Amino acid sequence: MTFLWIFEFLLVAGVFFADVLPLRDVLLTIEPKVVQRSSHSTLRCSYDLRNNTLYSVKWYRGRYEFYRYTPSDSPKTKVFPVRGINVDVHNSNSTQVVLRDIDFIVSGNFSCEVTSDGPQFLTGIDTKVMSVVQLPEDLPTIRVEGEPLDYGDILRANCSCPPSRPRATLTFLLNNYTVARSEPLSPRQHQELAWSDLSLELELSEFHFNSGRLILQCIAEMEDIYREEAVLKLGSVRDPVPERVSAFSDATSISSEAALRLVVIINILLMLT
Template identity: 30%
Template sequence: MNYWMILVIIGLTFDGHQVCSLIVTDINVPGIVDFRDNVTLSCSYNMGGHKLNSVKWYKDENEFFRYSPMMHPYYMKFPVEGVELQDNKHLCNSSICQIELGTLGKNSSGVYRCEVSGDAPHFKLTTKEANMTVAALPTNKPLIAGFQNMYHFDEFVTANCSSDYSSSPVILSFYINGELALPAELLPRQEITFTAHDYLLRRQVLQINFYVNGPRFIHYRKILELKCVADIPSYPHLRLESKETAILTHDQNLNNQMLLSTGERSASSTSVLAISILVLRLALSIIFIQTQTFS
């Protein structure tokens, strides 16, 4: 009697373990995406011995996609504002359900949830969700302007950097020979805005001014590197940067000396030529006078 009771308890315990093992193991929803791109959402799950009944996708609690392998049709779509499913761009099975969205816009931002349910007799349910923001993101590197290709030590440098237009706030930073520029070397940031595609687009402009001297240039004796970095807070993978380099010369008066030396040589050559012409004229005059005398 005790033997059969033990078997029943073991059976119930094992069955309960099976019920509890139905989980969503991972949901892949990007935190931020550009409105010009398509985006792929995926949901992975472990059925743990259960039979899959359905996988449902929701945006802000509104169902827009369903996969039901035991029904026909297998796939169903439901209209939800901001959600545009791409035709034949879905793949679902007993372990993963992947879909693709396109024609994104501001209304596409929201909370996306994957819900997985098992079939009879347990009808267990498990979900996981993630937030996605759709924005107009910068696609071009920041632009550095006003930077020359050659500077002398102790020379004053001025340049500016402009970010690409973005609906998300962009922070610009300057680096001089790998070191972050000092606040005193920067002018207050300027912002240019305009509206497009239902977004308020912003462009940041940052100007830098500094002298080529100090410890930053000890290890860069012949090179001046200026780098501009455009960051979107909370999304480090969206960092964009540009670099410009210039040649540094130690002798600021080298070119002037070369020009002065060239000028002096030219003046000296001119003087020699003038004297030679004068001597030639005197010689011709003497010859002419002697000729007239003998005649």
């Protein structure tokens, strides 16, 4: 009897606790999560109401609510003023919010909070991070001094990339081998609009030459949305020089028969004169 009573108690308790569990599978996605300044992004919120009806979906930037969807209200949507947040109301609903004209100040945490209707009023929340960037307006450039280069020489080069936020990460490759890379950015540098520069000073050995050739690349990257490169063929004293050829070796060999015909024509011309 005691075991039966314990079993019934656990069964009832299990049902009770299942009813007060928070909402499952509340998932926020930001597309794109790395946004170019002045462009737009779509925040999507998926959730499982567990056979309950929806009471509300609230959207936050940090701790500030900026959009709410409540199906029982009229109108169903409300927009709250938050600095930098521009909601596209016509394209926002119970599962997504579209933001337009996004500026740097919008970077940070976004949250989607879903609540089911009573009597339980179950709630679930998910948070993701959005980054706002400004891409360089032009390609990176390379400057080199001291050409042509040979074994033992010092290769001095500089790569510059136009202003961006954050600064672009620069990488030097010599004949496809990485020879220099930008230092990681500090938190402050992530908030700056500035040029990116990388200097290279490398003593060259036979290892660095590819059949005497030197191809220098500078790759500029930012987050997952920008990758450009500059490529420069450096002057090298080890670069193979094409063999010199005479004018006769390039021309088609004249056969003996053709030469004989030429002599005959010349003799006829002399007789007519």
